[in-house]
Amino acid sequence: MDPISKRQKPLEESKKMEESEEEEDRLSRLPSSIIGHILSFLPTKQAMATSVLSTKWKHLWKSISNLDFDDWFVTKHPHNISTTRSVRSFEKKLFIDFVYQVLLLRNVWDMNKFRLKYINKSSASHINAWVATALSRKVRELDLFINNADGNILRLPGDLFISTTLVLLSLRLTTRVSLNVPNLVSLNSLKILHLHSVGFSDEDTLHRLISSCHVLDDLSIQDCLWRNTGVVNISSSSLKSLIMKTMFIDDKCKIVLNTPNLQHLVYHNLLKGGYLWDNLNSLVKASIRLTLYSTAKARDRVVKLAVSQLVEGVSGVQRLYLNGDSMEAVQLWCCSLPEFHNLTYLELGHIKGVSWKLLPDLLGTSRQLQTLVFEDLSTVGDENHQLHWYPPEKVPSCLLLHLKVIEIRKFRGERDELKLAKYFLKNANVLKKLIIHPTVSKESEVCKELLMLPRGSKTCQVDFI
Template sequence: MKRWDLPVIESMLQSSPYVVTLVIDIISGHIESDTELEKKKKGQIDRISTLPDSILLRILSFLPTKDAVETGVLSKRWAYLWTSVPYLLFDFNHFECTDDFASAVDHTLLLHRASKLTNFSVRFKYKKDLKPRVDLWVRFATAAKVDQLSLDFSPPCYIDLDGYQLPQHLYANEFISELNLSYCKIFPNGLLHWSSLKHLCIGQSPLHEDVIRKVLMGSPRLESLELHDCWEFNRLDIVSESLKKLVIDGYLMGMSKRYAPVLELEIVAPKIHSLEILGNFYYTTCRIKDVSALVEVKLDFDMRRRYHSEEDNYIKEVYGYKEYRGIVRDILQSVHHVKKLTVGNWCLMVVSLIIAKHPPSLQKKCICTTETNMENWNLLTKCQCLTMETNMENWNLPGIAFLLQSSPYLETLNFHIPPFCRIGTEYLRWSYHAGNHWELKDTYFKFLLLCLKSVKIQSYGGLMGKKELNFVVQFLLKNAKVLEKMVITPPRAWQNPTHDMLRGSLQMAQKLLSFPRSSPHAVVIFSYL
């Protein structure tokens, strides 16, 4: 190894953040003595230790801090090398009790001597009596001008109001570019000053609307905001010019101090380009008011309310889905202009519920019935990429057909099939019959896919070969005039198949390959990656 090789190695390490195994074969460039050759045969030559500190520190950065510290027993060269690592990652999973974990963090920070930290991450079950020590950890990280700070805390038993309250000095920081806070209370006394912050993720925390405003005003470079299972706000008014991505993953209605049988959450974000609404919104409705700049949307949420018995679920769903239909319809209307749309299983089920009883007319481009209340439906005229997460049950087909029919300029179509997902099917099982769909399939699917070029079907469960999946594949091959490629990826279990699985796979492949194709260039690929 020559000195001029070192920048190449360091560059390769920096561009490989997820490296698991590193092997370096070093050519010494000189004639080895008999002693050296003998040591080499016995594996006694330590060539890793001859590498410069910059590369060794980069290697240690891939390890949890506990493992990096343990390398100090290797030799004198390694004894205190870990103390200069700019990445400190503390995870409670490597310890048996909280006290041992806290003591290990204290001891590590006492010996650590790096003047600048790239990443400081602490993950453990927070207890109130540890607040003074956690305050010192945060002070240590900010004094080292940390770039990425993660306080990934969780409650000892269940989510409560005793989360970690951030120290006031943290609200004035000009170095942090990525901040991850979980089970933390955010209550700044004055204005915030996060001048370098680009990515902010907050989870399991109360968030008042005035705090959200302060965060947005005090973060002029903020590009991405994620809220996971937060509460206390009912309106998100995103006025930031820099924010481009907003993720709302669940809302904990039960933690809110505001009493309301149902909370209505409003989202106003005229400047963002990407929006994701995910997770559980029990007893919470969601309305999107202004998202005119949106390009990409993911709708994978669930608003069902939980009841004690299946009978209660069925009775409540009969009435509840009337409300759900209106909410899902309005959200889809609000994002009709996006280029990339992902629709989750529950949302697709609600769309199917709307369409099942009132199939679209061949002569109309909208659905105009009083009960469905889909008057003046705007087509997804700008949608070029559509992803549907569906278990490919019979009652999903009306929703699939409607979204396809609403996307005349679709170029890329993706299906993600989960392993086993029984989402709110009690009502549909009783109110929707398979025969109705098959009798009306010509009505549903009488349209041309003139722009569709790529189809990808990714299965994560055992649903390959189902008649509904076969029907969708057959329809797409028959009607997509310019289709170039259809990739079908079976579940991971099929990567090590049994004899019966191989036989079933072959039969399925033969059946799918026998379907007629309208595009002369269409190829069907079975991927086992």
């Protein structure tokens, strides 16, 4: 290296250090309130670690409004079952001490968010003490993901159920133990309630909890278990979004919805004994993903009414998703489809077997349909590996007057797929776009053939994505 280059290298390094210091100074010159707000978006351990940066930063973390505790970040290997008992015990104590230390050292009273993810086995007394502290600080968002394997009933502080400031409550457990909900519940500010892997000892517990939330807007129930329950009753005049996934209840159990302002519904579950969904006049969007077993398919008399009730309940939506099992259930047990008089967007999952027979009827009862999406046209698993698509004798009015967009995902270039596309291109008189997501080359013969098919609409474009 020549002498000039040797002199330039330390000069460049010095310049980089000066630039770095300037950037750090620029951040440090921000008002303390803004820095504290920025730190609130970090996991609490990382926010606390900034105290070593300088004298100014030493106490800034104490003013953060969001607390985020995760034993994964605080301990080295909290979820490693091969770790010795003594090490796990030490790290458990380390995490517990850390949470208490943060709660004691904070120098602001109010708290915006308290998030706790604690997968290590823990004493309920510590969790309740932390939750009680958060509630006493008028916390607005409470997010708990805890290991509750030690007991059959989860007993949270009574103040949780009479909070006047709580806006969001998310509770996720590692086992489906029963949630102890007191008789007196008053959550007048709660807008979002998410329950995951929670147990209910009777049919009144959830109803009592929901009916006390007078401004509840968003309810999510996933992987929850009901014991001694014949009816799951969800009644709320304020609820706008409802998610129900994998509900562990008896097959004969009825699901009752009295939610006149509900706009978005997700129901992914086994087929149950009945659906009293009479008051869904505001529903705009629904996703129905049923799971059928062979035993369910044999219970014609039991499920026939249930399927009809479910379909009738969502018949007023504008946007609808149905998976293959849902279509099969409707095809097998629903004598006649209701009119989907508002439906403009329809997305269909992997259609198999007899499910194809439902498609012409769906199109015939969806007179205002503008967008039709096929998620997967694969014939894998179908008898004879064929699409069971038989064009209706009369072209549905939605194809003649309203259908503007058709989307086919996972297009494999099979002859039956081409046959389906040919029918829609020929009969959709106002079609603007046929969107294809091919799994084969866009230069393949089948894609070229698709481009050459006759079109009933002069303005239709075929787009390969």
